[in-house]
Amino acid sequence: MVNLVEMGQRAKVAARQLAQASTEQKNATLHAIADALEAHRDDILAANRADLDAGRANGLTEALLDRLDLQKRLTGVIADARSVASLPDPVGEVFDAKTLDNGLRVSKRRTPLGVLGVIYEARPNVTVDVATLSLKTSNAVILRGGKETIHSNKALIAAIREALENCGLPADSVQFIDSPDRQYVMDLLKLHQYVDMIIPRGGNSLHTFCRENSTIPVITGGIGICHLYVDVTADQEAALAIIHNAKTQRPSVCNALDTVLVNQQVAAAFLPRVVQHLGASGVRFRAEPRALAALGSAADTTVTPAGPEDFDTEWLSLVLSLKVVDTLDEAIDHIRVHSTAHSDGILSQTPEHIERFLNEVDSAAVYANASTRFTDGSALGLGAEIAISTQKMHARGPMGLVELTTYKWVIVGDGHVRP
């Protein structure tokens, strides 16, 4: 029987202790977590095999089974836990310090958020990622993983909590909703008395459900309908390589490319090369009428006419939408209507076009002459990532350790009163 109010209360108490933990103690605990995961490797992998067997029996897709599979991934997960220990600790950082004319010393001090609620689906590696990032930032966390991965998660959580206790930190720093009942997701979303931030990690319907039902601030994101606009002056050789990389390097992730917009002046020259080069890597294409026309006889069996909904689809697979536009403005307008404001880029050698695109496209990450695949905490130098935010509050784009903190104003006087 899960009692979420009690979990919230315990998380709050744990968060107070965590807030006063030293960086050294937190880092030692991160290594202890890695050690515990090593020590319990056999149990964890056996639990994961049970999840995989059940998943196969229940007819999960290969893609889902792949996400669920820890067998080859556990070593990397453990290494990631250790690398979180090596990152700088943002908690306690003092910034914006100033002395006012009246002598009052004012600064901001970085503090933990408090208690995080993280709702995710079939990826047990997220359990360890979130637990270690939360610990490093002195946040307590309540985790809600998918039912497909419940054995793996139980084994992982047991090891993590054992390490926390052995290091003198509260086991309740990391709590796990040990039931597949969906009612607990709803209960967690209403726990604003105890939980400071909800991070959903999953598909569009999970994000919508959280936004519509949560009384706690929600970080939505992770859904990417990503665009690249090929301008008249694009270096076509480089553009081809970028489009190939953005589409094929890891098609199942949110920063993978979904739509190529090509300026009409270069469409007839460029689009056949796209179809030829990416088609050879197994990509299939959805082309609107002008793109079909520009392709002409190059429109082989990999090309089908685009339906209107194709430009509002996050493909997550080797499918690419193609469209011809007359101008930079039409490209920006298309992105405004169809983008999920994740990652969108321009391929151009015209500085004024690049600058207009970077200014006017209102996405979490805007690109010039690079693959959209770089929207990622590790690729952008954050060291780690808890989520990619496509909403505008608090943090936008990849969220690292600093984005798991808030700040307080610290005001020190010498008997100061307000005139």
Place this chain on the structure above:
Amino acid sequence: MVNLVEMGQRAKVAARQLAQASTEQKNATLHAIADALEAHRDDILAANRADLDAGRANGLTEALLDRLDLQKRLTGVIADARSVASLPDPVGEVFDAKTLDNGLRVSKRRTPLGVLGVIYEARPNVTVDVATLSLKTSNAVILRGGKETIHSNKALIAAIREALENCGLPADSVQFIDSPDRQYVMDLLKLHQYVDMIIPRGGNSLHTFCRENSTIPVITGGIGICHLYVDVTADQEAALAIIHNAKTQRPSVCNALDTVLVNQQVAAAFLPRVVQHLGASGVRFRAEPRALAALGSAADTTVTPAGPEDFDTEWLSLVLSLKVVDTLDEAIDHIRVHSTAHSDGILSQTPEHIERFLNEVDSAAVYANASTRFTDGSALGLGAEIAISTQKMHARGPMGLVELTTYKWVIVGDGHVRP
């Protein structure tokens, strides 16, 4: 007939234009708004008199009538609009710029949030404050003021929209829900397709209503149950002056003092001085049993025994709760349970106690040896303030111009693909 979806669509279009407006154009428009308010001064004041007459007829309290009254305040409101023009424009600021090892140039660029929804009560000066701060940060805004102030707001909004149009910016940058029907508040809270942030400015029930019903991120705050802890080593003369200031300088605002906690070692010496000094300024006291005992014969008619709910009351008037605590820990624990995490301070000459208090009390503003009345955008050097946040997401404490922005990641490559 108000159509909120249409208002949202118009706000979104306006926001796109505002995002591209130059600082010069925005500042010229701010001066034009001030000029328009001057030019329409007679109409605005007549509309405000109509609100005041209706308010008196409907039996509004003097405190509410005072909030409603623009007659003496309009000159100050107009001056504030001009001073917003003189503040630095945060939009477009580039920060965290770096070149990665692979040559990718990464930076963050400060951008507007988009569309704000601001829900407030009987203070028509908020209409101008919010309109000018939104314009300066290139955000469009949908305003929902109280029904008591609807004539004043209509007159103010008409002048503001006239100035926007005359300066070539969309009038729909500032829209106003021109109906007292409460259903529109609910509709506004569900308008996540168009609105990026909700800022409620009002009492506790408004904040709770917004948090429970909004599908848009809400900045809650502005409710302050504020504490000062008088430590053993406090400079008692300075402490008396600080407590007097924090309680009496403007008792009706959120950063005014509500509770004094006194260490038992100094309670018998200090509390009688508090009652004498603040009592002379009309303050009445609610003392828990140990405070009553410490006061002894100094407990005159201004002192009554505290009920348990008194320590959970934001007084907003000349009432002060008094409590004796044994230790710094008991003071911190009391604050943890009873504070609204707005502004809390310690009065002490013991550096370790000061540091513990500043670290362990989890409020938006924590103080040492100063009045809580400084929690305010202008007092802390922000130049202006749209609200005081007591939640932890996005911004905490006084929110100025920067807190009305977000950022995008800007990534510029030279044909970069992800390995």
